[in-house]
Amino acid sequence: MDVLQLIANGMMAGGVLAVPAIGLAAMYSVLRFPNFAIASHATAGAFAGWIANASLGLPVLPSLIVALLAGGAIGLLTDEFVLRPFRRAGFITTAIGSLALTIGLENVVRLVFGNEMRGYDLPLARDVVLAGIHIGPQQLQNVMVSVVVMALVFGFLSFTRMGKAMRAVADNPPLADIKGIDARMVARIVSFMGMGLAGLGGMLIGLDSSIDPLTGFRVMLPIFAAAVVGGLGSIPGAVAGALVVGVAEELSLLALPPSYKSTVAFLAIILILAVRPRGIFGREAY
Amino acid sequence: MKRRTFLSGAAGLAVGLALPYLARAQGGPLKLGVLTPLTGAGAQDGPRMLKAMQAVVDEVNKAGGVLGRQIALIVEDDQTNPEAAVRAAQKLVGVDGVPVIMGTWASAVTSAVAPVCWDSKTCLMTVSGADSITQLPHQGYIFRTQPTTTLQATKHAEYIVSTGAKKVAYLAVQTPFAVTMKDIMTAVLEKNGSSIVRGVVYEPAKASYRSEIDSVLAAKPDMIYLNSYSPDLTVLLKDLFRAGYTGGRFTQSYAYNAKTAESLPAEVTDGLVAVQPSSDVDSNAYALLQKRLGVASPDSYEAQATDWVSLTLLAIEKSKKTSGADIRDAVRSISQGSGARVASAVEGLKLLREGKDVNYDGASGNCDFNEKGDIIDCRFRYSLAKGAKFELIKIV
Numbered sequence: 001m002d003v004l005q006l007i008a009n010g011m012m013a014g015g016v017l018a019v020p021a022i023g024l025a026a027m028y029s030v031l032r033f034p035n036f037a038i039a040s041h042a043t044a045g046a047f048a049g050w051i052a053n054a055s056l057g058l059p060v061l062p063s064l065i066v067a068l069l070a071g072g073a074i075g076l077l078t079d080e081f082v083l084r085p086f087r088r089a090g091f092i093t094t095a096i097g098s099l100a101l102t103i104g105l106e107n108v109v110r111l112v113f114g115n116e117m118r119g120y121d122l123p124l125a126r127d128v129v130l131a132g133i134h135i136g137p138q139q140l141q142n143v144m145v146s147v148v149v150m151a152l153v154f155g156f157l158s159f160t161r162m163g164k165a166m167r168a169v170a171d172n173p174p175l176a177d178i179k180g181i182d183a184r185m186v187a188r189i190v191s192f193m194g195m196g197l198a199g200l201g202g203m204l205i206g207l208d209s210s211i212d213p214l215t216g217f218r219v220m221l222p223i224f225a226a227a228v229v230g231g232l233g234s235i236p237g238a239v240a241g242a243l244v245v246g247v248a249e250e251l252s253l254l255a256l257p258p259s260y261k262s263t264v265a266f267l268a269i270i271l272i273l274a275v276r277p278r279g280i281f282g283r284e285a286y
Numbered sequence: 287m288k289r290r291t292f293l294s295g296a297a298g299l300a301v302g303l304a305l306p307y308l309a310r311a312q313g314g315p316l317k318l319g320v321l322t323p324l325t326g327a328g329a330q331d332g333p334r335m336l337k338a339m340q341a342v343v344d345e346v347n348k349a350g351g352v353l354g355r356q357i358a359l360i361v362e363d364d365q366t367n368p369e370a371a372v373r374a375a376q377k378l379v380g381v382d383g384v385p386v387i388m389g390t391w392a393s394a395v396t397s398a399v400a401p402v403c404w405d406s407k408t409c410l411m412t413v414s415g416a417d418s419i420t421q422l423p424h425q426g427y428i429f430r431t432q433p434t435t436t437l438q439a440t441k442h443a444e445y446i447v448s449t450g451a452k453k454v455a456y457l458a459v460q461t462p463f464a465v466t467m468k469d470i471m472t473a474v475l476e477k478n479g480s481s482i483v484r485g486v487v488y489e490p491a492k493a494s495y496r497s498e499i500d501s502v503l504a505a506k507p508d509m510i511y512l513n514s515y516s517p518d519l520t521v522l523l524k525d526l527f528r529a530g531y532t533g534g535r536f537t538q539s540y541a542y543n544a545k546t547a548e549s550l551p552a553e554v555t556d557g558l559v560a561v562q563p564s565s566d567v568d569s570n571a572y573a574l575l576q577k578r579l580g581v582a583s584p585d586s587y588e589a590q591a592t593d594w595v596s597l598t599l600l601a602i603e604k605s606k607k608t609s610g611a612d613i614r615d616a617v618r619s620i621s622q623g624s625g626a627r628v629a630s631a632v633e634g635l636k637l638l639r640e641g642k643d644v645n646y647d648g649a650s651g652n653c654d655f656n657e658k659g660d661i662i663d664c665r666f667r668y669s670l671a672k673g674a675k676f677e678l679i680k681i682v
Contacts, residue, residue: 009500209494214326258488259487261488
């Protein structure tokens with residue numbers, strides 16, 4: 001099998017996975033718990049984007065913005081009313097609460113939209129062949145959207161006051177508090193951003209396949225693997241982790257039957273935790 | 287008070303206290319278990335199967351029930367997930383004490399639930415196709431209205447041969463029947479001058495199968511057999527289109543159903559051939575099913591669900607008992623043999639109450655079972671995808 005083709009396929013898959021992985025990493029760095037609810041927020045975002053695209057007839061790009069905003073808004077609300085009360089009880093309790101939240105939210109989606117699969121209203125294009133490697137135009141577009149979003153996230157964290165405040169809280173919460181940074185506001189912003197990225201990522205994944213209430217749940221493992229491999233809490237790490245997991249899953253086909261693909265994400269987690277628990281980039285938020 | 291008076295009084299009192307309980311046990315509804323996928327990959331079929339069963343139960347309840355009792359379906363969701371299904375089955379047999387569980391869909395789920403059933407002497411009625419299921423030591427408790435993998439694979443391979451395809455690729459989601467099916471098809475194809483040029487078993491629920499498709503297309507097939515479930519089939523069909531594949535594609539109707547068709551553009555699906563075990567569309571039971579559900583063409587799953595609950599109720603009436611073992615022993619005495627042919631539970635129950643023998647011919651087929659619990663014969667329907675519609679090719 002063509003190794004370059006496998007790497008290309010892996011980069012495309014990883015590029016899209018990176019978006020929700022960044023969201024997970026950002027939330028972890030500030031709120032200090034792994035937010036499993038990212039799965040159902042990805043699903044919710046995908047369905048919001050579907051309403052915009054298939055029901056209201058908006059083109060794909062504005063629909064992606066709808067997915068982002070919907071994921072973010074739901075994330076803001078669920079964090080404020082469901083997860084925040086858990087945080088006082090500690091990290092494990094909040095993580096378990098987020099698991100319960102993801103199951104609940106997934107079933108709300110199921111209640112409203114039913115179980116059937118839905119496809120976005122967009123024309124399918126045949127692959128283009130570049131130097132012997134075939135790539136789908138939609139995949140390219142998805143990856144470009146990912147890259148733009150990543151650039152925006154980095155810009156936000158580096159150049160805006162709120163972004164810097166967020167990094168300060170992630171780095172040293174007591175110090176940030178002394179300097180007068182409103183931790184609660186930062187928590188709200190990061191929940192909005194993190195879950196918004198999850199919603200956007202959910203729709204990007206759906207664009208290439210189809211969506212149903214389990215869309216987010218299916219990618220939860222690779223998203224977590226990406227964040228852990230990159231160093232849970234590190235945003236550049238999440239991008240690197242997503243690419244590593246994406247490419248590793250595809251390259252595993254050289255040695256393993258395709259039915260073992262998911263093993264790769266688990267193996268990546270075990271390997272990184274055993275050899276370099278800080279992940280590739282360590283636990284720096286930025 | 288004399289001792290005798292006291293004793294008879296006490297006995298009378300005890301009986302009096304116990305009476306409401308006895309009356310309730312006798313007159314309360316007869317509980318039957320439904321364990322079907324309401325969520326997960328089978329969620330397209332589970333709710334419809336449930337509706338079909340409920341419709342028969344409503345009809346029978348209206349006509350006076352069975353053994354003078356009303357029937358209640360106790361419904362659990364198997365989530366198309368073996369682990370969740372086992373928990374639900376244990377609840378059905380342990381808490382509700384149902385004598386039969388109807389509706390498991392995925393082979394992996396049925397295989398997991400089966401031991402719970404035979405250990406508790408509970409019948410299990412299923413649409414799962416894997417051959418291995420009825421080869422389990424199930425002591426007769428499994429009844430399967432779906433043709434076995436062997437029967438299906440043989441018929442499918444014969445159809446593929448009839449299209450003139452010579453180089454067939456086999457692409458299957460990981461299931462208990464994925465490998466068996468490939469072996470049987472290989473044998474039939476090779477006997478007829480075709481062959482399987484590439485076989486790939488892939489993992490379910492991935493967002494992309496590009497690398498798997500690349501590997502299959504490298505073998506230059508002129509027909510691809512997609513042994514998939516709906517979520518992965520959508521991805522595969524899109525990826526095949528993107529890769530520019532123009533040869534034949536063949537899949538199961540449980541994967542390519544009306545909902546799947548709606549979620550995909552016509553250019554991706556046109557020309558796909560979908561096969562399913564056909565209901566006995568010319569039968570009286572099928573006509574009754576159409577009327578009962580108010581649906582123009584109920585599919586094979588709705589037909590099979592109708593038949594399970596009908597067979598169960600007839601078996602209970604026949605044996606005059608309600609345990610799982612009694613149902614198991616009585617099924618063949620009402621499903622086959624020389625009794626009067628009946629097409630519905632209500633009709634059969636009436637004759638049984640009059641002391642006559644019946645032979646239930648169902649909506650899914652004539653429901654004759656062999657000693658392993660498999661149906662003996664079945665028809666298949668082949669359809670062609672065109673737009674979001676299906677064109678009938680043939681029923682054989």
